[in-house]
Structures are given as C-alpha cells and as structure tokens.
Amino acid sequence: MCSAGSTPLGMYRKLVEFHKEGKLSFQYIKTFNMDEYVGIPDDHPESYHTYMWQNLFQHIDIDPTNVHILDGNAQNLQKECDDFEQSIKDAGGVDLFVGGIGPDGHIAFNEPGSSLVSRTRIKSLAVDTIQANARFFGGNVGQVPTMALTVGVGTVMDAREVMILITGSHKAFALYKAIEEGLNHMWTVSAFQQHPKTLFVCDEDATLELRVKTVKYFKGLMDVHNKLVQDPYLD
Amino acid sequence: MAEDGLITCYKGGLVLKGGSLVQKDIWVRAGRVVEPQELFFRDRRAPSFYFDCSNHIVAPGFIDVQINGGFGVDFSKLRPGGVAEGVASVARGLLEHGVTAFCPTIITSGADYYASILPEMRVSEGGSHGAAVLGVHVEGPFISREKKGAHPEQFIQSLLSPGAVVRTYGCLDNVRVVTLAPELEGAQHTIRWLSRKKGVVVSLGHSMADLTTAEHAVNSGASLITHLFNAMLPFHHRDPGIVGLLTSQSVGDAPVYYSLIVDGNHTHETVQRIAHKAHPEGLEFGSLPVKTCVVLVTDAMAGMGVRSGDVRGGQEESRFSLGEGGRVEVSGGAVRLAGTSTLAGSVATMDECVRHFRRATACTEAVALEAASLHPARVLGLEDSRGQLEKGARADIVVLDRDLNVQGTFIAGHPVWSLPGSRMHREQQRFSNLHT
Structure with missing residues (x-):
C-alpha cells in the first residue's frame, strides 16, 4: 500500500532507478493507494492518480490490472470504499504499507479525531489540510476538494x-x-x-x-x- | 495492419510538444495517439510492444504542401489513367524522407489537363503503401505573367472569377490549395469565395502585388504565401510587397503562413534568417498579434529522389521538364529552366529542408520540425489530427536522430520505412515479426 505526497517522492525515484537498472521488476507487485480526493477528475494534475502515474507507474513494468486507487468520482462512494476493502482481502492482504504523515500526525486522510479502528470511508478534510493544499490549486482555497476517500487506521493496522x-x-x-x-x-x-x-x-x-x-x-x-x-x- | 486492441509505445524519446522537445512516451492504439494515464487507469491497459526511441527524436510526420513531383514523376505531366500510379510512387518514395502526408502540386496547365487529371488525384489515407494525399495544390494558372517563373506562359489566365475557376479546374473536390496572384482582376472576390465558400486554402504567389493588395487579399481570406521571396516583388523599403505581410498590422487576427523552399538555392540563408527572426513562432508584435508562421515546402520536381545524378542527358529531357514549361537542368542541387537562371522547383527532400533550415536560422530542432509538421497542418486546418502528437491525433510519426536524420517512419502507428542498419530498423523488424 502506497501514498502520494512529497515525502515518498525520493523513494519512488529510487524504485524507478532500480527498475531502469534492471534490478527490480514490478510485474508481480500489486499496489493499493491509501487515498484520493473526491470530485476532481482522475487526470487532474493534483489527483493522486496523476501523481502515481507521473512519479511511478509510467516508468515501471507494473500490470495496470494490479493497480488499485480509490475512485473519487464513483457514483456510490461508500460502495467504492467497501469494494476497496474487499479487493485488499482478495489480494491476500497488504504486505507492506509505506506512507508519510501530516504535521498534525494524520496518516492517509485520517485527520485528528479519526477512529483508530476505522476502515476505508469518505472523510471531510480538516481546515488545516485544505489550506495547506491550496498551494496545489492555484492558491485558491475554493478549488481544493473538501472530501476524500481514505483507508482507515484499522485498514493500515492490518498490513x-x-x-x-x-x-x-x-x-x-x-x-x-x-x-x-x-x-x-x-x-x-x-x-x-x-x-x-x-x-x-x-x-x-x-x-x-x-x-x-x-x-x-x-x-x-x-x-x-x-x-x-x-x-x-x-x- | 496492427489489430485494434494493440497498444504500442514509443519509449524514451524526445517528443516534439508545444515548441520544444520533451522526454515523454507516446502510446498508440488503433492508429491514434492515446493518453497513457487514461488508458492505464480506465482501461487497465499497458502497451504490448515498445519501440526503443532513446536518444532519438519522436516527431509528427512531415507534411509537404507544395511538391510538384519526384522520383521521376511530374504531377503536371501525367497521363489520364496513370494518375493514381504516379501519385502512389511519389507517396511511397516520400516515406523515406519522413513525409507522411502531402499535397501533390500542379503548376499552370491547360483546362483540359485539369479536367482529366484532377478528378483522379484523390484524397487518400496513408499507409505502408505511401504518404497520405491531402488534396491537390493547384499553383496557377491565375498568376502574373511577369512572375511566371518556370510556368508555361501560354496557359496563364489574368481574369479571376468563381466562374473562371470552375471553368478552369472543373470540379474543386480534390483541390486543397490554390496559389494565385491577388492583383488580378476579380481576385479579391474570388479569394473570398474560395476560402469561405469552398473551404480551399488560398495562397498568394507568382505575383506583382504591392503590400496593400496583399493585405486586402489576406483580409479576404488568403492564409498562405507561396515560396516567400520567390516569384514576387523583391522587398523594397517603401513598398515591401507581399513580403511586407510578415510584419503587417493590417491583417486582423487571421494567421498568415509563408512557405519557404529551404534547399539552399531558393532563398539565401541571411534571408531565411530575416524571415525567421521577424516571427520565429508567430509572436505578439506590438499590441497586435501578428501570426505569420513559416511552413517548409520542398517545391520538389521530378528529379527529387532520383539517385542517378545525371538528369541532364538528352533522353532524360522529357522526364525532367516541368509540366509544359520546357526542359530543365539540374546542377549543384539547383533546378533551372534550360539555358536560363530561372529556378524551376527543387530536388530537395523535406528532411534536407528541415536540417538546412535549422542550420541556417540556428533555431532549435523543435522549431525546425514544427515548421514541417504543425505549421502545414494548421495551414490546412488539420491540426487536430495531424502535425502534433496530441491525444486523438493520427499516429503518423517520424523518428529522427539528434542531427535530424530520419531513422524510421510510421503511419497510423504502423512501421512504413526505416533506415537500413539502424536501431529503428531492428525495432520495426522486431515489431513486424510479432505482429504480421
């Protein structure tokens, strides 16, 4: 299970480097991304789809059917979350979770106050997070998505x-x-x-x-x- | 032909995009450029074949909007019934030079020639058989006698009207570009009719027009200048003539393109630099947008692509005349009417022109490549499908080395030519072994 954000960038760069050197193949790797914004197109420059594509997937040999990212534009968002949990189970569970944290200690979009046994669900973003993200949306707070789909703390604990x-x-x-x-x-x-x-x-x-x-x-x-x-x- | 579901990737190359070369992969499906991210996430598909393009340039195929013939074929001297064959052999020969689409050009001819040939010179798709035919460029007969160049004088007409156009060319269905002289009587009205009613690109050339007349023509709908500097009044500082369109501020928002024959003979390098520096990429000029843009053309004649070297011999005389314009001589890369200094087309290939233009103007590779792809596509209004490798565009691709030598050509994502012995040759063979 992997994440977007600035912290893991260096790690992705290294993984791509290893792949290009022929030391590492992703042919048999399955990935689950821990979160995605609700309501922005998946090809939006700030979507986590785009992030993963640009920083990792386009450079490696991963099978696209092995890539799982929550669809923030699904008609039924809760069903999307439930299906995500199911697909993790179907894949045999998560071997390794790698992610960064926010300055307020949030993991994925589990903002302060989130249940520590939570599962994948819709989450409203904290004001701090929205303001921090405004820089990615032309400095306009009004453009920042206010909701996201995110794995729960419990989901990560299962890794x-x-x-x-x-x-x-x-x-x-x-x-x-x-x-x-x-x-x-x-x-x-x-x-x-x-x-x-x-x-x-x-x-x-x-x-x-x-x-x-x-x-x-x-x-x-x-x-x-x-x-x-x-x-x-x-x- | 590659099956529809097959996705190929041109990997690791420098791709021409938005005026520069960027490290990027191009994905192609069913003959069109697709957006990799979209295919990856929505269709859950990845390419099944990778063309290794590392250290190479990946550019849209070249488009030649003015080519009189080549490989021994003269478009102005075809026999009825032999048109398709003649056009096809040029279309095939052009692949080696990175050209994936062209406008066969007919110089000033008699009405019976147009009537018998034009209907047979059909717009056609490109493929392994050759470059696409985008429609005919009829250069003349509505031109100035004083600036006829190598055109046969007996067929020149001086009165222009929609009626005269129809009487001369017959059906306009296969006509994409008309070169005419805007100072002729009835020209302005006819330009409006051609460009607005018939969707034909009007190009100004073989003309004695002053700047005012030329501006008027652009405002009437003309959008191209035929082989700038050649067959027009020379630039004069009190009346710059057609050349003045490059920096005119009286031509509204309509973009004006100019074609240049950059074969080393038709325009002096310093003059290419002057034209280029006036508007490298159609920059804003003062408060008005002046959008003149260079379009590279070969203006090649039958001798282009003929490797024998000797095209002056007596028995070659008929092969290398230019239309009904009489014999021509090829020497030192220049084609002249026999016994005169009048240039009569070129024997340059498009890839040579691109390299020459880059050298002469010291522009970037990207600018030179766009002048042979994006700009001509825009002139013809085809920029959504040709001239750039954006999503949805035709996968007509030329792969070049860093010195702009063609290594391989692709039409609709299908390999159609490669340089023997090159890496691209091996890549294309590897593809063919797997997919045919």
Missing part, C-alpha cells in the same frame, strides 16, 4: 508491515507525538505503536522534538538496521 516516512523539522512534533506519547486519536499515526512490525524512517530534522535518549537509543541500533537492509549481492 503485515508498516513503514512511516517522516522528514523535516515541521514534522518533528508529530514524530514526538507518534512515538513518545501514548496512543491518541488526535495523532492518528500513534496507533502504530501497537503494530507488531512498524518502522519509522526519519531524518535528523524530524528528531528535533524527541528526547536525547530516544534518539541515542535508535541511533545505537543503526548498525543492526543497516545490516538488515544492505544489498545482499554486495559481496
């Missing part, structure tokens, strides 16, 4: 592995809330504290609000982590 990408000092407080405070539906990303296999990937700036001992602890684990992810063919 066998969860990887959260957090970069930049503006996300530092959210990272602190995510891992140093308790479970909190006002910071929906904190739900993954209860997921057995969650990995937070962050840069230095994102750690600014963390305790020194937290940072030191995780930095101390880096040697082990690096061995886990190193190129197996390196030697």
